[in-house]
Amino acid sequence: xxxxxxxxxxxxxxxxLSSAAFAAPKYRYVDATSLxxxxxxxxxxxxxxxxxxxxxxxxxxxxxxxxxxxGLAIVFSTDSRSIRVKWSTTAKRLGSNMTPIFHSGLDLYxxxxxxxxxxxxARPKTVGQEHEYVAVKSMAVGEKECMLYLPMFNCVKSLQxxxxxxxxxKAIPTPFKHKILFxxxxxxxxxxxxxxxxxxxxxxxxxxxxxxxxxxxxxxCKLDDFFANIVCATEADAYFFDTFSNSTKQMIEERLYNxxxxxxxxxxxxPMIFLQTVKRDSGRFDLGARKRNDDQRAAxxxxxxxxxxxxxxxxxxxxxFYIGEDGEGTIDGSHLNDLGVERMLNHTMPKITKILKK
Amino acid sequence: xxxxxxxxxxxxxxxxLSSAAFAAPKYRYVDATSLxxxxxxxxxxxxxxxxxxxxxxxxxxxxxxxxxxxGLAIVFSTDSRSIRVKWSTTAKRLGSNMTPIFHSGLDLYxxxxxxxxxxxxARPKTVGQEHEYVAVKSMAVGEKECMLYLPMFNCVKSLQxxxxxxxxxKAIPTPFKHKILFxxxxxxxxxxxxxxxxxxxxxxxxxxxxxxxxxxxxxxCKLDDFFANIVCATEADAYFFDTFSNSTKQMIEERLYNxxxxxxxxxxxxPMIFLQTVKRDSGRFDLGARKRNDDQRAAxxxxxxxxxxxxxxxxxxxxxFYIGEDGEGTIDGSHLNDLGVERMLNHTMPKITKILKK
Numbered sequence: 001x002x003x004x005x006x007x008x009x010x011x012x013x014x015x016x017l018s019s020a021a022f023a024a025p026k027y028r029y030v031d032a033t034s035l036x037x038x039x040x041x042x043x044x045x046x047x048x049x050x051x052x053x054x055x056x057x058x059x060x061x062x063x064x065x066x067x068x069x070x071g072l073a074i075v076f077s078t079d080s081r082s083i084r085v086k087w088s089t090t091a092k093r094l095g096s097n098m099t100p101i102f103h104s105g106l107d108l109y110x111x112x113x114x115x116x117x118x119x120x121x122a123r124p125k126t127v128g129q130e131h132e133y134v135a136v137k138s139m140a141v142g143e144k145e146c147m148l149y150l151p152m153f154n155c156v157k158s159l160q161x162x163x164x165x166x167x168x169x170k171a172i173p174t175p176f177k178h179k180i181l182f183x184x185x186x187x188x189x190x191x192x193x194x195x196x197x198x199x200x201x202x203x204x205x206x207x208x209x210x211x212x213x214x215x216x217x218x219x220x221c222k223l224d225d226f227f228a229n230i231v232c233a234t235e236a237d238a239y240f241f242d243t244f245s246n247s248t249k250q251m252i253e254e255r256l257y258n259x260x261x262x263x264x265x266x267x268x269x270x271p272m273i274f275l276q277t278v279k280r281d282s283g284r285f286d287l288g289a290r291k292r293n294d295d296q297r298a299a300x301x302x303x304x305x306x307x308x309x310x311x312x313x314x315x316x317x318x319x320x321f322y323i324g325e326d327g328e329g330t331i332d333g334s335h336l337n338d339l340g341v342e343r344m345l346n347h348t349m350p351k352i353t354k355i356l357k358k
Numbered sequence: 359x360x361x362x363x364x365x366x367x368x369x370x371x372x373x374x375l376s377s378a379a380f381a382a383p384k385y386r387y388v389d390a391t392s393l394x395x396x397x398x399x400x401x402x403x404x405x406x407x408x409x410x411x412x413x414x415x416x417x418x419x420x421x422x423x424x425x426x427x428x429g430l431a432i433v434f435s436t437d438s439r440s441i442r443v444k445w446s447t448t449a450k451r452l453g454s455n456m457t458p459i460f461h462s463g464l465d466l467y468x469x470x471x472x473x474x475x476x477x478x479x480a481r482p483k484t485v486g487q488e489h490e491y492v493a494v495k496s497m498a499v500g501e502k503e504c505m506l507y508l509p510m511f512n513c514v515k516s517l518q519x520x521x522x523x524x525x526x527x528k529a530i531p532t533p534f535k536h537k538i539l540f541x542x543x544x545x546x547x548x549x550x551x552x553x554x555x556x557x558x559x560x561x562x563x564x565x566x567x568x569x570x571x572x573x574x575x576x577x578x579c580k581l582d583d584f585f586a587n588i589v590c591a592t593e594a595d596a597y598f599f600d601t602f603s604n605s606t607k608q609m610i611e612e613r614l615y616n617x618x619x620x621x622x623x624x625x626x627x628x629p630m631i632f633l634q635t636v637k638r639d640s641g642r643f644d645l646g647a648r649k650r651n652d653d654q655r656a657a658x659x660x661x662x663x664x665x666x667x668x669x670x671x672x673x674x675x676x677x678x679f680y681i682g683e684d685g686e687g688t689i690d691g692s693h694l695n696d697l698g699v700e701r702m703l704n705h706t707m708p709k710i711t712k713i714l715k716k
Contacts, residue, residue, distance in 0.1 A: 096463060096481040099550065099689060100454040110643055118685035119643045123454040138646035192457065192552060194689035194696075203686070285468055285477045288496035327476035328561070328696070331457060331552035338552075338686070338697040 188216025546574025
């Protein structure tokens, strides 16, 4: 009995050893920057930064946020049946009005019958900066065109895409026909969609067949020179502005006209679409918040009326960030949730497509 | 010059000292449990637990989650112009598909023209368990009826509501006419609304004028006995069931009939409304996920057809968690975002009101 047991143990050990020696890795990873990065404002050679923050006289307080991967996406095609992501981020703290998937995670879309459809998310760890996740698995055989949106409120230090060992992955040309630049506040930065692909800029990009560089910055965009600098230096087919969300009445009165004049001079033939800011739900009971919001909205309305008369390619969509009247369209009284984004798109898209058709 | 400066310094010091001595506190806090707690399933004397987990043969793995304040709300009236919250939670980790406001924060609604309207959130710290926030300030003078939803995925150890020093705050009777019990999975637990007041259970409660005890539990509700025990022991006007989201085909086939038989025997005259589970967006490309989801949905469909024939007060709403066809209604392929919840309500509410009118 003993010798039989010994022989069996030996046999099992040999099988385990030999399978370990011959076991091929099941997956292989490629550096995402070897694929195609879309939604960049500039060709600046920085694939994982939305903008080169050492340009454009960007103040120190804005450099961190403008280094986020906000709006960027990787496009590629693969016949892999699973898609994995390994990435590392910085220690930037989560906002209380954001999901970690939105803040530091990734969001995969795959083309189906000519339409970009949600395929899966890559969930970040909620503690630590090294992340790994299977975005999708068990897919049907065949080549797939993929678009992977990057984190909205964090910087990405490295990013690798994993495929099945026997599969191929390759860069593809941008799948989008147009390019539209968005500058703005936290609303444009994406707060607070549930995941990167659901922010209004990303959804508009898919709807309008356009790359959509996202220069939305939380707490900022007060008609500052550095935002105008970025706009002037960026070639696009159209430009969207969410410049009234953080601007006071006084800022709008003092800065708006010159801001518009500068950007129109740089791109005289391109549509410049200004979105009225959200009528904040925080102002329903908070009379102070209501007054500040009413004042900024009124100032924008008055001045944009004059500006649109003077500059033929400048448009004002009012309401711009329309969230409905029932109070259920924000996460915190100011920032659109996914329902708010849907309502905003339902309201503005007919107007936008009409402008862009001209 | 020196003596003048000395006199001035002395005068300033005296003013500061005297104002400190006479400064009355600007706010005062009351223990929230001295007010009215609504949406409790049972009168068990545990104001900050949705259920007494030492009853109902609840397994150890479910006790933590069922101790969360999920669904509970504090109702009160006050003439304070600001409302503050101080609360402490446990160290429960945030899910990557949740906002901290949803997980550990509070959500304030105030009645306006007979309707509950969003007023403000109390944001938790994203590090630590001791929180303090001004939910709303600068309100108009006058008495207000308030409802403060508690954290969805955490336990609350203490909770104090702060008002202006000269103001009053008092408990009010429940503002709701009916009581509807919800049992279910993470979908019912609220994943992943942006804030507590936006989960489908809370929204249905406001729509149906009903208290809505929430016994949704992430990862659970597989037609287990302990869920049936809770249902049997809870008196309500109607009962909702999200029992197919985590149940396999086999579980549904083996357990559903007896589950229904038990709860109908306990409440023979009350409507029992079963919601078909979500057709998961994760199954669009992941064929394994699609198969499991199709199987559970098919099993529920077949059995519920027979069951609805046999038990006259049992209903099956199919689709139940309807999220649309565009893939934008979830945060992660499985859990409804705020857009998904809106679509679900638009789809199911006409059916539900028809059933409840009978």
